[in-house]
Every structure is written in C-alpha cells, then in structure tokens.
Amino acid sequence: MNWDQVELNPRIIxxxxxxxLKSVREVLCISDxxxxxxxxxxxxxxxQLLIVASTACRRHPPTPVILLxxxxxxxxxxxxxxxxxxxxxxxxxxxxxxxxxxxxxxVGKTQLALQLCLSVQYPTEYxxxxxxxxxxxxxxxxxxxxxxxxxxxxxxxxxxxPQDLISNLQFSDHVYIExxxxxDSLQVCLxxxxxxxxxxGLVRLLVVDSVAALFRSEFQASDWxxxxxxxxxxxxxLHHLSREFNTPVLCINQVTDVFSGSDDSLGPHSSNVxxxxxxxxxxxxxxxLMMRRLQGMIFHGDQSSAPRRLEVVFAPHLAQDGRDAxxxxxxxxxxxS
Amino acid sequence: MQRAVSSxxxxxxxxxxxxxxxxxxxxxxxxxxxxxxxxxxxxxQQEALEVLQAARSEGAGHREGALTALELLQQEEEMRSIxxxxxxxxxxxxxxxxxxxxxxxxxxxxVGKTQLCLQLAVxxxxxxxxxxxxxxxxxxxxxxxxxxxxxxxLATAVxxxxxxxxxDNDQRDxxxxxxxxxxxxxxxxxxxxDYVELLAELHLLQYFLLxxPKACLLVVDSVAFPFRHFDxxxxxxxxxxxxxxQLITMxxxxxxxxxxxxxxxxxxxxxQSQLVPALGExxxxxxxxxxxxxxxxxRRLAAIFxxxxxxxxxxxxxxxxxxxxxxxxxxxxxxxxxxxxxxxxAGSQREAGx
Numbered sequence: 001m002n003w004d005q006v007e008l009n010p011r012i013i014x015x016x017x018x019x020x021l022k023s024v025r026e027v028l029c030i031s032d033x034x035x036x037x038x039x040x041x042x043x044x045x046x047x048q049l050l051i052v053a054s055t056a057c058r059r060h061p062p063t064p065v066i067l068l069x070x071x072x073x074x075x076x077x078x079x080x081x082x083x084x085x086x087x088x089x090x091x092x093x094x095x096x097x098x099x100x101x102x103x104x105x106x107v108g109k110t111q112l113a114l115q116l117c118l119s120v121q122y123p124t125e126y127x128x129x130x131x132x133x134x135x136x137x138x139x140x141x142x143x144x145x146x147x148x149x150x151x152x153x154x155x156x157x158x159x160x161x162p163q164d165l166i167s168n169l170q171f172s173d174h175v176y177i178e179x180x181x182x183x184d185s186l187q188v189c190l191x192x193x194x195x196x197x198x199x200x201g202l203v204r205l206l207v208v209d210s211v212a213a214l215f216r217s218e219f220q221a222s223d224w225x226x227x228x229x230x231x232x233x234x235x236x237x238l239h240h241l242s243r244e245f246n247t248p249v250l251c252i253n254q255v256t257d258v259f260s261g262s263d264d265s266l267g268p269h270s271s272n273v274x275x276x277x278x279x280x281x282x283x284x285x286x287x288x289l290m291m292r293r294l295q296g297m298i299f300h301g302d303q304s305s306a307p308r309r310l311e312v313v314f315a316p317h318l319a320q321d322g323r324d325a326x327x328x329x330x331x332x333x334x335x336x337s
Numbered sequence: 338m339q340r341a342v343s344s345x346x347x348x349x350x351x352x353x354x355x356x357x358x359x360x361x362x363x364x365x366x367x368x369x370x371x372x373x374x375x376x377x378x379x380x381x382q383q384e385a386l387e388v389l390q391a392a393r394s395e396g397a398g399h400r401e402g403a404l405t406a407l408e409l410l411q412q413e414e415e416m417r418s419i420x421x422x423x424x425x426x427x428x429x430x431x432x433x434x435x436x437x438x439x440x441x442x443x444x445x446x447x448v449g450k451t452q453l454c455l456q457l458a459v460x461x462x463x464x465x466x467x468x469x470x471x472x473x474x475x476x477x478x479x480x481x482x483x484x485x486x487x488x489x490x491l492a493t494a495v496x497x498x499x500x501x502x503x504x505d506n507d508q509r510d511x512x513x514x515x516x517x518x519x520x521x522x523x524x525x526x527x528x529x530x531d532y533v534e535l536l537a538e539l540h541l542l543q544y545f546l547l548x549x550p551k552a553c554l555l556v557v558d559s560v561a562f563p564f565r566h567f568d569x570x571x572x573x574x575x576x577x578x579x580x581x582x583q584l585i586t587m588x589x590x591x592x593x594x595x596x597x598x599x600x601x602x603x604x605x606x607x608x609q610s611q612l613v614p615a616l617g618e619x620x621x622x623x624x625x626x627x628x629x630x631x632x633x634x635x636r637r638l639a640a641i642f643x644x645x646x647x648x649x650x651x652x653x654x655x656x657x658x659x660x661x662x663x664x665x666x667x668x669x670x671x672x673x674x675x676x677x678x679x680x681x682x683a684g685s686q687r688e689a690g691x
Contacts, residue, residue: 036348054537062525074485232566282446314447317487
C-alpha cells in the first residue's frame with residue numbers, strides 16, 4: 001500500500017518519505033526506536049504511524065466465529081463423489097487449506113484426484129463448487145482416457161443428482177491440464193497461469209500430481225537445505241492461492257519405506273510406509289490422507305478389485321479413521337461396512 | 338527512584354539535546370514547564386511537551402509498578418487458570434494454563450497442537466460457577482487450520498459435560514446462557530496470511546484488549562508458520578524478538594493467558610537427527626512454559642520441559658471426538674469431577690511448593 005492512501009498527518013508522511021520507507025509493510029518490520037531514529041519523529045508520532053500502518057495491513061478486525069458459522073463459509077466442503085468416503089471426511093475436502101493424499105504407486109491416488117475434478121463441477125447442493133479444476137501433472141502424462149471413462153459413468157454413479165443436470169455439464173471442458181516437468185515450469189505455472197484461472201472463476205480446485213516427483217528427482221541428498229527452501233517457497237505459493245481464492249488444494253505425494261526400529265516420533269505408522277518429503281512438508285499440510293492396498297479381492301457387479309483403504313492420518317477436524325474402498329469403472333467408491 | 342532521561346522512550350535527537358543541556362534524570366524535569374524546557378534544551382514546544390509527559394508517566398508507572406513478592410503472589414493466586422479438560426495435564430500445570438503467562442505448545446504435525454488450542458478456546462468460557470474463567474478468546478490463525486465444525490464439536494461436548502454437573506440454581510442459570518452460540522460468539526478469530534499481518538495484528542491487539550476486558554486468552558496457532566521461510570535470518574530473529582516482547586507485555590499488562598504453537602524441526606547433532614522446536618534457540622526464552630506434545634508409539638504424550646514453577650513431568654493424553662482428554666478415563670474418575678475453588682488453590686500451593 002502506498003503512503004498516499006493512508007490517513008496521516010502530512011508531517012509524518014513527509015518524514016517517512018524522507019527516510020525512504022516505501023511501503024506500509026516495511027514500516028511494520030522496523031522496531032519502534034529504529035523508526036524514531038530513521039524518521040526523526042517523536043515517540044507519539046511513531047506510535048500513531050504504527051497504528052495507521054497496522055490498520056492498513058489488517059484484512060479484517062477480529063471477527064466473532066459465530067458470524068463465520070452463520071455465513072456458512074466454513075462448512076463448505078468439496079465432495080469426493082462417494083457417500084461413504086464423504087462420511088469419513090465429514091462432507092469432503094475443506095475449502096481452503098492444503099490436503100495431501102499419499103500412497104504407494106498404483107493404489108488409486110490419481111483416480112481419486114480425477115474424481116474430485118468432476119465432482120467440483122456440480123452445484124454446491126450436490127457437493128461441488130460449481131466450477132472447474134486445474135490439474136498439474138509432474139510425473140506422468142494426464143490420464144485423459146480414464147477421465148473420459150469416468151465422465152461417461154457419471155450418470156450411473158451420481159444417482160443423487162438429476163440426470164438432466166449431469167447431461168448438461170460439460171465435464172471435460174472444465175478440467176484444465178498443466179504439465180510441469182521441472183521446478184521452474186511449476187513455479188511459472190503456479191505464479192502466472194493458475195492465478196489467472198482462479199481469478200476468472202474458471203476453476204476452484206487445484207490438484208498437484210505429484211509434489212514428490214520434482215522434489216525427489218531434482219535434488220541430491222546433500223542438497224537438502226536447498227530442497228527445503230524450494231519446498232517452502234512452493235508451499236507458500238499453494239497456501240497463497242488457497243487462501244486468496246478460497247480454493248481446495250489437493251497434493252498427491254509418494255511414500256517412503258519406514259525401516260523397523262526407526263524413530264516413531266512423527267506418529268504411529270499403520271503400515272510400513274510413510275509420506276515422502278519429511279517434516280518440512282508435513283508441517284505445511286492441513287489434512288493428511290493416506291491410501292493403502294489391502295489383501296484379498298472385492299466384487300461389484302461383474303467387476304473385481306483389490307480392496308483399498310483410505311485413512312485420515314491427521315486433520316484438525318477429523319478423527320483418525322479409515323474406510324475401505326474399491327476402484328471400479330465408475331471411480332473410487334467406498335465399501336459400506 | 339532516579340531514572341535516567343536517556344532511558345525514556347524518546348527520539349534520539351531529543352535525548353541528545355536534553356543531555357547536552359544537562360538533564361540527566363527524570364527528577365530534573367519534574368518542576369519544569371514545557372516553555373521553560375524548550376528554551377533551556379533548544380527543543381520545539383511540541384517536543385518539550387512530549388518529554389515532560391513521558392517523564393511524568395514513567396514516574397507514575399514506577400510507583401505503581403513496584404510490587405513486593407507477597408503482593409505478586411496474592412495477585413497470581415487471584416488469577417485463575419484455564420483448565421485443559423485433561424485432569425493429568427491440569428495437575429501437572431498446577432490447575433491448568435496459567436493466566437498472565439505465555440505457554441508454548443510444540444509438536445509434530447498431527448499430534449494435537451491445534452486440538453489443544455481449540456479446546457482451550459472453549460474451556461476458557463466455562464462459567465465461573467463451574468470453576469471456569471468465563472472469558473473471551475482472541476484466536477490468531479496463521480495456518481488456516483481453524484475449522485468451525487471442530488469448535489462446534491468441542492463446545493457441544495463441554496456443554497454436555499457441564500450440564501451433567503448442575504447442582505444449584507446458580508449453575509442452572511449459567512447453563513441457560515452457556516450455549517454453542519455464545520461460545521462461538523466469544524471467540525474472536527483473526528486470520529493472518531503472513532508475518533507482516535501478524536505483526537500488524539499484534540500492534541493493534543492492545544487496543545482490542547482495552548475494548549474487550551473480558552478477554553482472558555490469546556491463541557496464536559502457529560507462530561512458526563509465517564516465519565518458516567525467511568531468507569534473512571538476522572531480520573527473522575529481530576522480528577521474533579519483537580513478537581515475543583509484545584506477547585509477554587500483553588500477557589502481563591492485560592492479565593491474559595497466551596498460548597502459542599510452534600512446529601518441530603530436525604536438528605543434526607553428532608550424526609544423529611533429533612526433533613527440536615523450530616524458530617531457533619533464542620526463541621526458547623520467550624515462553625514461560627513450554628509444553629512438548631509427542632508420540633511414543635501409538636500413545637500421545639505431553640511433557641513440560643520448561644517452566645519456572647513446575648516439575649518436568651510427562652503425562653499421557655488422547656484426542657477424542659469430544660476433544661483433548663485424559664488417556665484413559667476409566668482409570669481417572671477424577672476427571673469427571675468439577676474443578677472447584679479448592680482444586681485451584683491446591684494447584685497453586687503445589688506450584689508455590691516446587
């Protein structure tokens with residue numbers, strides 16, 4: 001914010017200008033005595049300056065939570081497109097915040113992400129957000145055939161929504177696909193193209209499939225400091241997008257093996273794998289989900305599938321729990337127990 | 338008491354002028370009029386007025402600020418702690434989270450830091466007749482992990498708990514106004530998206546606290562998040578110090594409990610990696626009490642690892658659908674008992690005894 005826009009005594013503004021302090025934000029990062037020294041203003045003037053600068057930086061004054069509750073913003077969820085899994089997630093992914101989905105390869109992470117790309121397009125009364133999705137691929141090329149198959153099956157799987165609504169939705173027109181083969185192109189994508197799509201209201205779901213691929217391939221073990229720095233920059237970009245546009249962000253992550261006897265200070269492991277990228281990444285994640293492959297076979301009509309289990313590892317609003325699911329032609333569907 | 342003029346909160350140029358005119362102590366300024374001072378020290382009238390105001394308010398502050406240890410103890414005993422709903426943790430902390438002090442909650446992701454914060458935000462509102470504080474909360478959320486849905490869960494559980502304890506009319510009356518709606522309306526949420534917004538909010542918070550004298554708890558979840566990606570570490574340390582200073586000032590001046598959360602980071606020492614709280618060594622001096630939440634296999638443990646008044650203890654807890662609770666309630670029938678005045682004073686005696 002510029003100094004012309006704040007309401008302050010012109011004498012103080014002139015002093016601030018003389019001290020070559022360009023923005024309001026800059027002032028807040030300087031301590032009180034330093035400000036007095038730099039600007040030559042008195043204590044009370046500096047106090048006034050700080051109050052005005054703080055007010056300019058503040059987005060909202062403290063709001064009673066009851067107002068948020070009544071506005072219903074906080075209860076908005078993006079449905080996964082399956083009642084059993086939605087029940088596990090208490091309605092679906094929270095809007096705003098980074099959700100991580102990790103699991104071994106072939107467990108069905110991408111399947112679930114594709115399903116979300118479709119369910120986001122439904123109106124809010126059917127669990128969607130009435131908008132499209134942007135899908136950033138870093139690992140593999142986008143499974144476009146599978147997406148087509150899922151679209152064709154929508155009318156059978158979404159029996160809760162009216163048929164004419166489903167037939168009117170142009171699902172494949174609203175999934176925007178980006179390929180990012182290295183960190184630089186990912187950076188460009190997140191800082192330029194994705195904000196544009198979000199600002200125009202064309203999309204309201206960001207999927208990154210997967211975060212691990214780039215950060216695991218581009219750095220050697222000895223570059224961990226550099227890697228952490230890049231990872232934090234990436235995370236702050238995701239958080240910024242999620243907050244600015246009130247958008248759910250889904251990040252798909254790989255897993256690493258956990259050796260028996262290694263320390264369990266990060267929580268109990270339900271299996272012998274844990275999500276990749278370590279503590280730096282884990283600190284940035286709000287909801288951590290994990291998918292596992294179980295033994296055996298389950299059947300659904302003429303189809304058979306190896307059972308999967310979707311587990312909540314941690315989330316501020318969810319209990320540690322899990323649901324069994326199968327992967328069918330029409331998508332990932334929970335098995336009601 | 339003599340106080341040097343140079344220690345007043347004045348701009349450096351004014352201090353130099355005062356010193357060169359021979360004013361060394363605030364006592365020297367006591368009988369002067371602004372006009373006289375401006376002539377003597379070569380200050381503008383405006384500056385002279387401010388110097389005198391600063392000198393007078395400091396003098397008054399000193400007389401008021403000097404307290405004996407006995408008075409302090411009495412003050413501290415009057416302040417009630419905020420219960421955590423885990424009787425073991427309350428006992429370890431001597432009655433709960435102390436009001437007027439800063440408490441840091443560290444832990445790995447998913448161990449329950451946010452859960453404890455949300456629990457405290459609800460618990461602080463328990464009416465005084467149930468042994469609570471009956472205060473309001475300011476909740477600064479920097480991570481975006483404040484979900485109203487979860488607060489409703491916790492509030493419903495606390496109300497259910499209290500309604501089972503109703504014995505007299507006082508408590509019955511209190512219950513009529515202790516609802517999920519009132520609990521939610523007494524939590525003031527601020528979302529800060531980066532460190533500048535956090536600094537701005539802390540600047541303004543003192544004025545908010547003046548307008549809301551019932552506020553008893555400030556939660557910052559988390560301090561670490563906005564400060565984790567910082568290129569200039571020197572700048573970070575400086576800003577963190579100013580945050581620390583502001584939090585401590587608010588805790589003591591407005592008698593509120595301050596609860597902060599901090600993330601964990603890995604430190605390599607002698608070829609071994611170790612989980613330590615983030616934000617560096619010097620930040621560790623800020624909070625009065627540091628709580629470390631950690632996993633031990635499938636169990637969740639809370640350890641007090643810095644506190645001037647408590648023993649280093651480790652207790653076990655669990656996060657249920659109702660919130661932050663003792664590990665096994667069947668073994669702890671006490672947790673169902675209401676916390677009364679006696680419990681509180683017993684707690685502070687234990688604290689004083691340590």
